[in-house]
Amino acid sequence: MFDFENDLPPGIQCTVTAKAGFAAPQGGALAAGNWRFNTGGPFVQELRPSGGRIDEEQFFALRLNGAATPQSLQQSVSCSVEGIGERVPVRLLPPPERAALFKALGMEQGAAKDPQRYVALACNRRLPPNARVQLIYGKGVATPSGIANSVERRYDFTVREPFAVSFSCERENANAACLPIRPMSLAFNAPVPRKTAEQIRLKSGKLTLEPQFDADAGPDSAVEGVTFKTVFPERTEFTLELPKDFKDASGRPLRNADSFPLKVSTGPMPPLAKFAAAPFGIVERFAEPDSGPLLPVTLRNVEPALRTQALTPGRVGEISPRTDAEILAWIDKVARYEQWNVPRAAARLEVKQPLPRVLKPEDKDQVEARMLSLLAGQTGVRNMELPRPAADEPRPFEVVGIPLTPGFHVVEIASPLLGRSLLDERHGAQRTMYVRTSALVTNIAVHFKLGRENAMAW
Numbered sequence: 247m248f249d250f251e252n253d254l255p256p257g258i259q260c261t262v263t264a265k266a267g268f269a270a271p272q273g274g275a276l277a278a279g280n281w282r283f284n285t286g287g288p289f290v291q292e293l294r295p296s297g298g299r300i301d302e303e304q305f306f307a308l309r310l311n312g313a314a315t316p317q318s319l320q321q322s323v324s325c326s327v328e329g330i331g332e333r334v335p336v337r338l339l340p341p342p343e344r345a346a347l348f349k350a351l352g353m354e355q356g357a358a359k360d361p362q363r364y365v366a367l368a369c370n371r372r373l374p375p376n377a378r379v380q381l382i383y384g385k386g387v388a389t390p391s392g393i394a395n396s397v398e399r400r401y402d403f404t405v406r407e408p409f410a411v412s413f414s415c416e417r418e419n420a421n422a423a424c425l426p427i428r429p430m431s432l433a434f435n436a437p438v439p440r441k442t443a444e445q446i447r448l449k450s451g452k453l454t455l456e457p458q459f460d461a462d463a464g465p466d467s468a469v470e471g472v473t474f475k476t477v478f479p480e481r482t483e484f485t486l487e488l489p490k491d492f493k494d495a496s497g498r499p500l501r502n503a504d505s506f507p508l509k510v511s512t513g514p515m516p517p518l519a520k521f522a523a524a525p526f527g528i529v530e531r532f533a534e535p536d537s538g539p540l541l542p543v544t545l546r547n548v549e550p551a552l553r554t555q556a557l558t559p560g561r562v563g564e565i566s567p568r569t570d571a572e573i574l575a576w577i578d579k580v581a582r583y584e585q586w587n588v589p590r591a592a593a594r595l596e597v598k599q600p601l602p603r604v605l606k607p608e609d610k611d612q613v614e615a616r617m618l619s620l621l622a623g624q625t626g627v628r629n630m631e632l633p634r635p636a637a638d639e640p641r642p643f644e645v646v647g648i649p650l651t652p653g654f655h656v657v658e659i660a661s662p663l664l665g666r667s668l669l670d671e672r673h674g675a676q677r678t679m680y681v682r683t684s685a686l687v688t689n690i691a692v693h694f695k696l697g698r699e700n701a702m703a704w
Contacts, residue, residue, distance in 0.1 A: 256312035257389025258285040287395030288314040288363075290383055294351055299406045301496065302373045305339065305347050305366060306381060313362035314387050318394065322386035325369035326400075328377040339366040362390070379403045408501040409436050409494045413486065413508055418667045423513035426478040430510065432457075432486070436494040437468035445489035448474050450482050468495045483511045515643065517664045518546040521657070524683035525580040531652055531689040539687045540647030541657060547640040548661045554630040554648065555621045557656040573654045573686075580656060580684045583620060587612040598623030602673055617669060619680050621658045630657075650687050658682040 254260075262281040292309040316338055324333040339347065344366040348357040357364035373379055381401045388394040412433050415424035424430060432446065440463055448455040457472035478484075486508040492500050500506075521527070522542045529539045545552070557567065557576070567573045579596065582588060590613045593601055597618045604610045621627045630648060635641050640663065648657060664679035671677075695702045 254285045255389075256285050256288045256310075256395075257391040257393040259391070259393070260284065284393050287387055287393050288312045288389055289395060289397070290399060293381075293401055294353075295403070297402060298404070300373070300379065300403045302375065302405060302498075303368060304373070304403070304405075305343070305368050307347055307351055307353060308365040308367070308383075309353065309356065310363050310365065313360070313389055314365065315362075315390055318386055318388040319365060319367070322384040322395070323367065324382045324384065325373075326380040326382055327369070327371075327373060328379070329374060333382065335370045336367045337370045339368065373405045375405055375408045377405045379405060407435055409434070409496075409498040410501045411435075411488070411492075411506070413510065415510065418513070418516055419671065423481075423511045424478070425516055426480050426482075426512040427515065429473050429475045430478075430484075430486075431471060431473045433471040434469070434494065436496065436498065437470055438492075438494050440465060440467050440469050442489060442492065443469050443472050446472055447487045448484050449487060450479070450484040453479075478512045480512055480514050483509060485509060515546055517548050517640070517661065517667045518544060518643075519548055519552070519659050519661055519664060519681045520544045521681065521683040523685070524681075525584040526577050526684045526686075528691060529650060529685050529687045530691075531687050534647075537647070537649070539650050539652070541650050541655075541683075541685050542645050542647055543659070544643075544645050545641045546643040548663050550634050550638050550641060552632050552641070553660045554632055555627050555658050555660075556630055556648075556650070557621055557624060557627050558651060558653065567654055567656070576654070576656055577684055579620065580682060583615040583618065583682065585615055588615045588618070589613075593618060596620070602677075605670060605672055614669070616679050616681070617665075617673070617677070619658060619660065620682060621656065650685065652687045652689075654684070654686050656682065656684045 260283050262283075264278055264280075266278070288310040290308050291311050294307040295304075320336070320338060323336050325336060327334055338344075344357075345354065347366050348354045348364065353364060369379070369381075379402075381403065383395075383399045383401070385396055385398050386394050412435075413431070414433065415430045416428035417424060430448065434443075440459065443457060443459075446457050448457075455474050455476065458475050459469060459472065463469050486506065488500070488503075488506045492503065492506075520543065522544070527541070529541055531539050534540055567576050582592075587609075590601060590611055593613050597620065599619055599622045601613055602617050632646055632648065635644075650657075659681045660678050661681070662676065662678050664681070665673075665677040666675070669677045669679055693704055
């Protein structure tokens with residue numbers, strides 16, 4: 247067996263001739279004669295792009311393992327396009343476009359050194375959007391010596407979708423208006439010059455808003471969307487306006503241009519019940535000497551008579567967290583139920599209420615923690631009255647202080663309004679959401695400060 251020192255390029259004809267007297271180890275002489283073979287035609291070593299989404303007038307760059315004649319490439323390479331019953335021929339790019347393509351891909355040095363190994367071509371027609379396309383490197387691609395490729399190779403692509411713009415905003419549910427406290431966004435399915443996107447406006451009455459961009463999007467860059475970030479007025483109608491002849495970076499017109507100007511609107515501020523510190527906080531006992539210690543909670547658009555419960559150091563005979571072990575166990579439990587989901591098996595042991603039904607098979611082992619009450623059915627729990635708003639309507643945006651006594655407390659708020667707004671409607675109209683925290687009311691605290699060289703505790 248013989249091997250060449252280096253790989254041979256395609257298109258080489260070889261002849262093996264037996265020398266006189268060449269014999270096998272057993273002594274038998276090798277019959278005289280010649281054996282001929284060749285190294286075959288050129289094949290593709292690298293293709294750019296190698297797959298995925300392509301442009302309607304996509305250019306392809308091929309690096310072959312050896313030189314190929316333009317005539318054989320023109321005859322043997324073609325495109326297969328979904329919806330077209332015949333192969334589409336290719337066109338070889340003229341020198342200026344060819345040089346620009348190889349420079350953009352970082353292949354200019356190799357193309358200059360061995361130009362017949364590098365091929366730049368395109369399908370000889372505009373490709374339809376969303377169509378599946380194959381670049382067919384067929385049999386017959388030949389070297390200058392006339393030796394042709396004998397194996398066909400196909401490369402799969404998909405033409406990108408028509409240029410379109412889509413609007414999105416965060417909502418309480420699919421049928422609700424946009425949340426006033428969350429951004430509004432436009433997404434482009436193809437890059438758009440930033441200078442064009444800067445002309446988009448969001449208008450309402452006397453209010454005109456300009457889009458915002460990421461910090462790394464330079465003035466001459468292309469962007470894939472814009473965002474309007476502010477606190478919008480409630481229950482307000484807006485109009486999204488695009489500049490005239492809005493096109494992407496490839497010059498394609500907008501497919502859904504008839505959807506603009508687009509009317510959008512904001513709804514009321516979403517319900518909110520949020521403790522200042524969760525799942526655990528420390529309340530200074532003498533911070534409010536006139537009113538006593540207060541646990542702050544931020545409320546907005548929830549029930550005037552908000553049901554609030556607390557597990558506190560109670561009356562004689564009540565079970566309440568008093569020992570360090572009991573307090574630490576409750577802190578751990580509240581922290582675990584601060585997560586989005588908790589294991590359903592653990593919830594069955596710790597929650598004294600029926601668990602919500604499973605909505606999706608993949609969630610059968612989990613349950614949403616905010617649907618569960620940790621205090622329902624517990625002993626040592628008392629109901630608490632929060633200050634009511636002046637009118638018997640959903641609460642305005644306000645911070646309310648919940649009065650507490652010295653010691654450790656677990657406080658939980660139940661709100662059907664929050665449930666209807668934030669929980670899956672498949673759980674029924676009576677769904678309730680729970681918000682909780684734990685707090686320690688004390689005049690004793692340990693402070694710790696860590697420095698680069700030492701630390702201090704007091």
